Structures are given as C-alpha cells and as structure tokens.
C-alpha cells in the first residue's frame with residue numbers, strides 16, 4: 001500500500017483538494033487556523049463523524065471498522081482544537097470512552113448526555129487525567145445513582161435540553177464544542193440548527209446493515225450546508241461542511 005513504512009504502518013499523506021489544492025503539512029495547523037466565531041450566547045459547534053460510502057455510521061456495532069489512520073489524525077486534530085468533547089451516552093458506552101487527555105494531546109473536557117444515567121462503574125472515563133466529565137441529565141433522573149468521577153448537571157425536564165447544554169458550556173468558557181455523536185445527538189443538534197460545522201470522513205467502503213444515516217433516522221428536515229474544505233488521503237475523502245444559516 002502507498003505510504004506504508006516498514007515498522008510504522010500506514011502514514012497518511014493528506015492532500016487538500018478544496019478550497020486550494022496541494023499537500024497538507026499539518027492537519028492540526030490547517031484545521032486550527034480556521035475562524036470559528038462564537039454565535040451569540042453559545043459556543044461554535046463542530047461535529048465529527050465517519051461514514052461508509054453507503055452512509056453507514058457503524059460496522060459490527062462500532063465506528064472503528066469505518067476508520068483509518070488518516071481519519072484518526074483528523075479526530076485527534078479536532079480534539080486538540082476543542083474546549084469540550086460532547087458525546088451521547090450511547091456512544092460513550094459502546095465506544096468505551098476515555099477522558100480526552102488520556103487519548104491524545106488535548107485540554108478538552110468531556111461532557112456526556114444521558115437520560116437514563118445508566119453509566120456502568122467500569123466506564124473508562126470515570127477516572128483518568130483532567131477534570132471529571134460533566135454528565136448532563138434531565139431533572140427527573142436520579143443523579144444519586146451516578147458513580148463517582150463525574151460532575152452531574154441537571155439540564156431539562158424529562159430529556160436533556162440540548163440548547164441549554166450549549167449555553168451552559170458557553171457560561172463555563174467553552175468556545176469550541178466538538179460533538180462526536182452519536183447519531184441521535186447529532187440529529188438533535190441539526191434539528192435545533194445548532195450545527196455550525198460538520199466533518200465527515202467518507203471511507204471507501206460499502207457495509208450495509210441498519211446503522212445508516214448520520215442523524216440516526218431523525219425525522220425529515222432541511223438544512224442547507226456549504227462545502228468548506230475537501231481533503232483526500234488515498235481513497236478516503238474528508239469533507240467539511242458549514243451551516244448556511
């Protein structure tokens with residue numbers, strides 16, 4: 001395979017196709033250099049997802065089977081730029097989330113959205129480096145059942161109020177919130193028109209299955225997007241879209 005170095009495996013050689021074409025030196029410098037002005041009263045919200053060409057967000061129940069070394073490079077670069085990594089409890093449980101600082105170079109704090117507060121005591125993010133993750137939950141949920149190692153915050157009545165979560169993170173000082181899914185949470189951000197920037201890695205795979213659609217089968221909506229950047233590494237495309245609104 002092109003760019004495979006003995007003993008090191010595959011080394012991504014990213015190339016930018018749009019807005020200008022040419023090799024990419026540092027993905028982090030490229031992505032960090034983009035302006036992301038905070039909208040009034042909330043942080044800039046970016047989301048990062050990987051999908052197969054047929055639109056699957058999971059393969060055998062996880063996203064790892066869709067990813068690649070270049071995708072992981074973009075994932076790490078975005079985390080390095082973010083103040084908060086926002087993730088839904090379903091993804092945190094399935095993907096065995098760790099605290100961001102334990103997975104790469106970032107100061108971002110983890111924030112988890114859960115209705116059930118079903119966070120088994122063996123969740124990796126309950127301990128580790130950096131501040132305790134925030135767990136946003138509805139006021140009707142019993143925060144007393146949460147294990148140690150998180151900071152519970154009630155936000156909303158019977159479900160978590162996602163716009164209120166973003167206002168709360170803004171009040172904490174967060175200016176870039178990076179949502180890493182899953183699809184149910186992404187659907188709510190899109191529904192509330194709170195998605196400023198969407199990074200989608202298009203992996204050269206057809207995988208079928210039922211985990212299809214980055215918004216998790218959310219009801220119909222219409223949100224216009226502008227194509228901001230296209231990167232390529234081999235047969236993978238890295239698309240950045242920004243909200244039209």
Ligand SMILES: NC(=O)c1ccc[n+]([C@@H]2O[C@H](COP(=O)([O-])OP(=O)(O)OC[C@H]3O[C@@H](n4cnc5c(N)ncnc54)[C@H](OP(=O)(O)O)[C@@H]3O)[C@@H](O)[C@H]2O)c1
Nearest residue numbers: 049050062063088089090091114115116160181182184185
């Ligand atoms: N391809 C990718 O880039 C990517 C990225 C992320 C995840 N994934 C995949 O997506 C799958 C997980 O998806 P999922 O269906 O579990 O969806 P999800 O969006 O990860 O999680 C849904 C859960 O989040 C909580 N939640 C979300 N919004 C809420 C709200 N407003 N109020 C209260 N709770 C809320 C609930 O947790 P409780 O159950 O605790 O109430 C809900 O069950 C996994 O297979 C994962 O690998 C793929």
